[in-house]
Amino acid sequence: MDSPSCKQKSLPIAYLTRKEQISCSHCLHSPFLNEHENATIYGKCNNPWGHGHNYTVEVTVRGPIDPKTGMILNLTDLKDVMQKVVIKKMDHKNIDKQVDYFKAKTSTTENIAVYIFEELKKYMSNPKLLYEVKVHETDKNVMYFRGEYE
Numbered sequence: 370m371d372s373p374s375c376k377q378k379s380l381p382i383a384y385l386t387r388k389e390q391i392s393c394s395h396c397l398h399s400p401f402l403n404e405h406e407n408a409t410i411y412g413k414c415n416n417p418w419g420h421g422h423n424y425t426v427e428v429t430v431r432g433p434i435d436p437k438t439g440m441i442l443n444l445t446d447l448k449d450v451m452q453k454v455v456i457k458k459m460d461h462k463n464i465d466k467q468v469d470y471f472k473a474k475t476s477t478t479e480n481i482a483v484y485i486f487e488e489l490k491k492y493m494s495n496p497k498l499l500y501e502v503k504v505h506e507t508d509k510n511v512m513y514f515r516g517e518y519e
Contacts, residue, residue, distance in 0.1 A: 390426070
């Protein structure tokens with residue numbers, strides 16, 4: 370029987386979140402709907418000239434705290450990845466026209482969260498640490514995506 374002193378201690382699991390703010394424009398319009406359906410479903414957000422938001426994007430990583438570094442992930446690494454994906458690719462852009470992903474997907478907040486999550490995974494040294502992307506469209510509307518698919 371193992372004595373308590375022989376058992377290896379588990380590493381604590383922690384969550385680290387970093388926020389960035391971006392401003393971008395878009396028009397909610399689905400190619401799978403006709404003009405009337407788009408106008409009915411998306412209302413004023415279906416304006417063909419577009420509209421903009423000041424989004425707050427929160428990225429959370431989850432993992433064991435490394436006993437050597439005391440970190441889940443170096444915050445500088447997370448900052449750099451968010452700079453590549455969120456700031457450089459989306460900030461002050463018309464995302465429907467300037468981000469290839471949204472040429473085939475309606476740029477809803479749901480799809481924005483999925484896009485950011487999937488792009489972050491491409492650049493992270495350990496994508497398994499990525500836990501959640503949260504996109505604040507307004508003070509009242511927030512979308513979460515955790516990489517789950519049906």
